[in-house]
Amino acid sequence: MKFLTHFRKFVIVILGIFIVIFAFSGAYNTQNIDRLAYVIAIGLDVGEHEPLKLSIQLSRPGSTKSSSDQSSDNNIVNSVECSSIESGLNLFDSYVSRKINLSHCKVVVISEELASQGISDYTYTLLNSVEMSPHANVIICKSDSEDFLISSKPILESLASNYYETALSSSEYTGYTENVTLINFFSDYTDSFKEPVAILGAVNSEQSNSLSEIKNDNSSNSISDINKDSSYIAGETPISSKDNIENMGLAVFHGDKLVGELNGLESIFHLVVSNKLESCNISIPNPLGDSESIDVNLRLAKRTKNNTKFVNGSPYITSNINVEIKILSTTEESNRGNSDYFTKENMAKIEESCNKYLSESITNYLYKTSKQFNSDIDGFGKYAVKYFLTMQDWNNYNWLESYKDSTFNVNVNSTLKSGYTFI
């Protein structure tokens, strides 16, 4: 009897193991690297004959050798005109004879034209996918998204996927753009007190230099004169490297539609106001007169304190910004006599100049987001929501539409910390 009991247990255990092994082995339908084609970037554009032109950049299996010549060979970009993302991927499945897999997709590139029409459906579809990583970056491309993918030629990276990962991390020390992921974009889009932004990208072509020259000629604003190197947007920087991609500035959305662009400097102001700035270099007017401007390294000294009140039913937004600066540029005069940057009086003058310059520039930037774009990309709505008791009241007020009536008061308090090796 005891033997029978043990035997029964043994049979049950063996049976269980076998069922599990056969159920999950899936030998008839393996999903492995030999059968999958890994997409590292997706491009979305307006099609000529269909609503959507879908481009994909595929990773070539085994292409890990580092060489700048090889980089273009490793770059497999294909496009298809289709009615939806899924149907386009199906067409690619049949073309590449492997199953297209999005689990390693690092970037979603959307053309400016498509973004202006609205990208809500595409973001919902992409985030509905199990494969798609919500941490893929969202880039709004000023040119055709297919051209953008073709032009992504890693110079210092052997793998294109690594290239996308590292290329966008430069925003941590330049502040010229923000590392916007698909989930950030979607979260801001669905938020009732914030609007989304995306990374602004473009292909740096031969036209870029001429565009930047025209821009420099037309520019008469003193703010952009001082910081003209930071006032470019993607595709307009005068960098000599041709036909390569660059990310600079931010694409501003109202709802799911692209409504405007911010240049590098305005992106810095966006990061300052929304507490996301890590470090950046900007120029401020030199109050001592030994040069036109002083280059400084800027960091947030404290978290920016924003507040929203309602005055006669319109939002009145206050932003108290605390920054610390370190002087980068220096001149012969600055190291002696009256122009010494680090005397008490001169330090106070530099701080005053910085405060004035930043508060004027940031106020201009905020009015641009409000009056020109009507897009609360800095999330001031979250400071206004406390005045409402129920969601119905809040929705009736419609913050995102009322933002255009906002008035701003920006206070900047800068502290000059030091220079670097010259003191």
Next chain:
Amino acid sequence: MNVNKISSIEAIALILILTINRLSISLPQDIILSCGSSSILNVIYISIVAIIFTLIIIKLFKRFLGQDIIDVSNFLGGKTLKNIIGVFLILYILSISSFLLRYFAETLKILYYFDSPVIYILLFFIIVCIISNIFGGHSIIKTNLIACIIMFVGLIISFLSVTPNMTIQRSLPILGYGAEQTFFYGLTNLIAFNGLLILYLVPPMLSNKSDFKKVAIISIVLTAILIIFAVGSILLGFSFSTQIDKISSLYMLLSNNVFGKYLQHPESLFSFTWILSFMSYINIACMICIQLMKKVTNIKNGKPLVIPIAIIIFFLALIPKNLVYAHSFEDTLYKFIGIPVLFIILPLILIFANRKYEKIHKNDYDVPK
């Protein structure tokens, strides 16, 4: 298969595992979708109500030390009431665990096993349930303790990891869809404390019968902490949580959050513990059904009941057409059967049993008042 010597911590784990599994799947999202920005206020409110309710239950059980609700029903209404309550609870546990199993199996299928038929995934859990129940209740309870601790710690870490991305203002407007929705209709969210069901059945299982009060209070407070953390992290972490019903709250939390450069897919790591804890849940559901059947039918050996009960769970799990139906069935059962039974019928039985007890013992001076 007698389970009558479990420690306090094992009993707490028994109660917690019910909530943990629902928290991983759909519970936080259900609460957030029903209350919007006032979800945190709502869960604090229902937690206070649940704690008060638990204290009342403890008080009502005071005169029935070491007895469960079946014994109390027997005392109140004899065999008829005992059988009615017993059968009703068996059916409730069987159906709720089956639909939850189907929901979980469908979730696994969508996320990981998209090529495997759902029947295989269901069988995976059913076979484990049969084997573990044949081995006996004590092994289930001890395994459950381990699974519960792992899940509890894992959930708390997951919830805390969202902290850097939290926007406190997402809990505003404070009243969400209105005071009525938060405090009156929001009371239906009390079903988040479905672990209370075990509270009615656990007294005879305890090795030290007087630990019931301690077990009840600790488990309900831990449940409240878990629910507040879960709802808070999802509501404050993701703006779309008030608008979009995602497949699984835990998966949403883990897949949309950043855990540093080297841990890029934490959801895969958690899925293993998640499966273990769900297995434990099904094992316990089957074990409790067997215990109840033994009480109702007065049989001594429950092992022959293991396979039939597992088969019933399996077939009930096959009834919903898909994930949406499974969730809808589960939701309907919780709202229209779970709440009335847990919070009205069973307490009423306890109240009337207490009155009967008072009547019987009105001239006795040595009985508890």
